[in-house]
Amino acid sequence: MNPTLTIDLTAIRRNWRALDTLSGASQTGAAVKANAYGLGLGPVARALHAEGCRTFFVATLDEGIALRGVLPDATIHILNGVVGDGAAEARAQGLQPCLNSPRQVAAWRDAGGGPCALQIDTDMARLGVQPADLPRLVEQEAQTLAQATLIMSHLATADEPDHPLNEAQKAAFERRLARLRPAMPDARASLGATGGTLLGPRFHYDLVRCGIGLYGGMPFADAAPVVTLRVPIIQIREVAAGAAVGYGASWTATRPSRIATLPLGYADGFHRALSNTTHVYIDGKPAPLAGRVSMDLLTVDVTDHPGVTDADTVEIIGPSRGIDALAHDAGTIGYELLTALGTRYERRYKGA
16 A cells, blocks of 8 residues: 555656757766665666666765766766775776865875866855865875866756856866866866756856656646656545644644555655645546645545545646645755655666
8 A cells, every 4th residue: 555656767768868958079977876866776777777878977885886887987976075994995896086276186095096087166165175275285286186077067057048147157167177287188068957057058068967858747838757656555544624624733624535645755755744734646637635744644635536435546746736736835946755655665767
């Protein structure tokens, strides 16, 4: 009686092809961090590799080691970089850390160096070598930098095409590249993720790093849907007008009602903020939540669906509503909704 999460690997491959076409002559890499955005690192990475993707991005060393076990021959970048013993482990695994600071550059040198990436800050003020540190790195770490295969940065507002920060960051990236090119003549350049890919060729450089667009999320409006989540009904009860439902008695029936209980809650990534604010779908028609979302359960008003029984299932994500629409109801974004998907779903994979 577990909820069923269906992941369409064919759709992920289709989305990669579409983004690869948009990227033109640039290579199209894939971000598979956070367990491939919650959808399963192994199946997703294998599907993307089969489609032709050869460069992958994860956030942490552990994710990189796990991915290396899946894809022995892929180029794997660790976005958060490495320090200490992690540098030696990354090198042993053939992983390429994105070096974000002088300390990380030194750690990589001390581990023996080798292929890596250099991430530079273009005024997002989050990750990357700061401009003030570049002259010293070029002077003191020339041998390590010369081994880098990639110079990268990240756009803060790529999902807002007209935001002036996009052009400002691109200009900053160009300035940093000019400073680094003498020391790193063979390194490719990368600035855009999914949003940057959609901004057009000026933002593509040598490599784009697509993430959310692969998984059916905005800002890639033309993405094929990837995720379907269906949940069984485990009980239906009749309640009288005036009866309260759930914790805090936050929902009260205004008429004689039928209330369905579903085995889904915030422990499964269905946000508590959705309490009394959203719908599930039954045969394509909405049925509103009735009461608070609890850890393991939620309740739904199915009064207007008289044929529904406790042998039926309802749609949470699917043809009637995509991940971004549900995320909007929760006051968040599709990224968070996907990566918050819990471990209690029965995961099924379609395609290959």
